[in-house]
Amino acid sequence: MADNLSQSFDKSAMTEEERRHIKKEIRKQIVVFALMIFLTLMSFMAVATDVVPRSFAIPFIFILAVIQFALQLFFFMHMKDKDHGWANAFMISGIFITVPTIAALMLLLGVNKI
């Protein structure tokens, strides 16, 4: 049975419904991509011009980055799909540890500035 591991296929076993679903999915991904480009443009604009008030520019670009982060993970990396329970568990625990790590390093290094 090991043979079919390195055998290529002349057709796909996808059903009509799966095909329709994948078509819809591709369209969705392209919309998400356009959205990501838009978010990137906004954050560059916020810094390069004075459209967004100076004091709000930093939180603003952070919010945009977090939205883009979520779009990448959920759509491009498929974390929104139903069969990604463990993927979500691993990634979310990673992100969960990230926050105190960054905060602690910022405080430690930032306070003891030479």
Next chain:
Amino acid sequence: MAGAVDTSKGLPSHPERATLEGKNKFLGFWFFLGGETILFATFFGTFLGLRGGTADGPTSADLVALDLVFIMTMLLLTSSLTSVLAMFAMKKNNFKAMMIWMWITVVLGLAFLGFEIYEFHHYVVDYQFGFSTSAFASAFYSLVGLHGAHVAFGLSWIIVLLIRYRKSGITLTNAPKFYVAGLYWHFIDVVWVFIFTVVYLMGVGG
């Protein structure tokens, strides 16, 4: 193991997770990505803590050219889309389209890497901004360089896969390999989103 996969009708609709090995690769790789997230968090935290320590050297406002960073961002974002499209081609058993989209991804990634090398060279030569100039410099080169090393590694990985499997068609052996390499590539893109926000835009804007 593979005997349990029904291949009589053609390529299974999820070829990357049809075999037990594919499932394990998928799971293990997400575990690895969770760890990578924390690795990058330590570098980001260090950068944020040290970014004020310029020791009278150049600050990021002196260095950064936003147009260059913008081009690099666009290259990497687009390469993320092309690798998504490659994975959809894989699911549809369209080997040729998958290879073409993957090669486009590689070309975009190489262009990105070229810009990054140019950028570092420019900083070192024109601004005397070396690794040991200041705490900020060390943190900057460590964080952005670590990301650059990931890009270089990801590119070599994908190129090796593309050459090794250039004629094989989509099989149950190589589908998980391509899928996992695609995930790695997206992760690089996700990290870049935070690098351009934290390192470049924050450096210029405040």
